[in-house]
Amino acid sequence: MKKSIAFLIAACGIALAGCSTNTNKTESSSSSSSSSVSRSSSVKPDPNASERTWTYKNNIFDAGNETYRFTKWDVMDSVDEGKKVLVLYCDVTNNSTKEMDPSNVYMVVHAYQKNATSDVQLDPGMVKPDENGNDPLQQYEDGLHNNLLPGKTVKAVMLFTINNDRPVRLEFENPNFETIGTKTYKVSKKLSKADRKKLNQSNSSSSSTTQTNTVSQTKTAAQQSEQTTAQSTQQETQTNTAKSQGEINRERGYDPNGAPLLPGQDHAAGSNPDGSPDAWVQGQIDWAKQNGYLNSDGTETDKGRAADQEVEQNEQSW
Structure with missing residues (x-):
């Protein structure tokens, strides 16, 4: 599924790249406090929104069908003890005439943070529940994961x-997987001295433990994974027939295609709970077929394979 999604975004990106010369322009900035960006009202749905050039400038990521206006940021306690979560608030507008899944932004927006030896890509996080056991950001997370109606924000x-x-570096990519903008967040400004010490100690401890156990865990996992997966799938299919696919996904932690679920959701990025493409990805599939990148059965055409090769060559040159 991931490979299919990557190809579709790449194919769409090649067409978009021909519409403007500013696709590759990189906008960078740095921030140590909240930025003030006013929330926009609903817009008139545009049937050609997908043809817009993707840009990032002044805290606004325009991704064609959807626009993300980053309004403020914070650092909160993670659900994992000793960890912290970078929280990026944004207003999302659906510019198109179809429902969109705002959570697909995780495919083209990535966060990086350096440690003593490497520049590490950060994982999506979950914040610690409040004193009542509730997610303090629930309404915002629902906004990201619920389908957004045309023209709505x-x-x-x-x-x-x-x-x-x-510091954490956020990178914004266009459909060609090229970085078109960056934003740096000085998270230390949001942390107390005690929090910084605890966070660094926690990371150092977990890294040491991971290095010690990696070899034995990898070997054991390789020997048991196929047998365990087959057995668990058969057992769950027999015992969970009354459960929805979403409930089964939450118990497993992955969808029927083996793709990991988005935080707090019952589906993977770009997919429905049953593993089929969501509306956004299906739209890209239809586009690829209409423009000669895919055959009617979903296999790549010569044009599609040429697009893949071009993307691979670009990645090697980066």
């Missing part, structure tokens, strides 16, 4: 688990 949030108190 909703408040949402992106979450990344940070590993230490060093």
